[in-house]
Ligand code: ADP
């Protein structure tokens with residue numbers, strides 16, 4: 001992350017209340033540059049906002065991305081107000097620029113946006129408490145339910161083919177053939193792991209093509225650290241990181257949450273003996289998710305929930321390994337081999353899910 005942005009100058013373009021004090025890097029996202037920006041108001045009290053530099057290498061059309069976020073947050077805000085919730089905490093709120101836009105483009109071509117800082121809640125990198133994960137299931141399920149009436153045709157595709165796993169496989173093969181950084185020779189085991197499972201990649205895409213599962217408006221990046229957990233109640237108070245809200249499958253959202261939260265170890269854990277799919281965690285998330293969406297998920301969607309967890313984990317592992325082969329150009333890394341370590345945890349999870357497939361099926365059927 002570049003550190004020498006002129007935050008005083010950037011923040012001046014937004015309707016942030018108070019006098020700017022400082023901005024510090026914040027959170028653990030892999031994509032955008034996120035900062036907590038501190039301001040002093042007239043009463044001398046200090047408060048903060050979220051300031052983000054959108055990653056325009058990943059999101060090629062930030063204007064369209066922000067149009068999506070404006071539409072989705074406006075829609076969600078209406079729903080929260082309807083149910084007497086707190087619209088400043090239960091959805092993201094864009095802070096407009098002084099000229100009324102949803103983002104500011106600086107002279108170097110960086111895109112900046114501001115959000116209300118949701119206080120009294122946190123995101124976690126690893127699940128610390130079963131109840132939190134149950135509540136995350138409810139929150140992501142509720143998110144999908146709230147967006148059922150949202151006009152999908154209004155959404156731009158911010159990253160084309162985002163969960164097109166066969167395409168992710170093709171991109172991996174291309175990276176392997178190019179082998180730009182001469183890294184393939186050191187990751188033969190991982191390469192074989194991917195190639196041996198090629199057939200899995202098309203399963204959900206085929207169900208969709210055959211009309212067996214519906215396209216919905218989904219979040220598509222339902223990592224556990226993309227839901228804010230209330231410090232007092234432990235509820236999943238707000239789903240954040242709305243950059244990839246697009247038409248998608250309910251199964252993507254379920255699967256990606258299991259990928260990120262049902263592993264009791266970190267996503268980049270080097271000691272693979274710690275990496276597993278914890279069935280207790282799986283059960284808690286599935287219970288929360290099904291309680292929120294059970295009434296509208298089809299039997300086929302429910303049948304494929306365990307498979308979706310495996311596929312989303314496999315897809316993410318493919319993406320990490322592809323980025324390792326390409327020289328780490330997509331995900332932020334913080335050490336050498338970081339993407340490879342991440343790919344390895346994902347593949348360990350996939351192998352574990354293959355072993356525990358029957359148990360996962362049984363748990364899911366009991367919960368439905
Ligand atoms: P990325 O796309 O890089 O993952 P996120 O939008 O998820 O970026 O933000 C990174 C982190 O910043 C989140 O995991 C969360 O901890 C924190 N964060 C983001 N938005 C807010 C907000 N409105 N209030 C409080 N914290 C936030």
Ligand code: GN1
Nearest residue numbers: 028029030031221223226241244316
């Ligand atoms: C990225 O932005 P973040 O850190 O919430 C990525 C997800 C991956 C995840 C893996 C836009 O999520 O797709 O599953 O890393 N987001 C994008 O940790 O590519």
Ligand code: MG
Nearest residue numbers: 029225226241
């Ligand atoms: Mg995030």
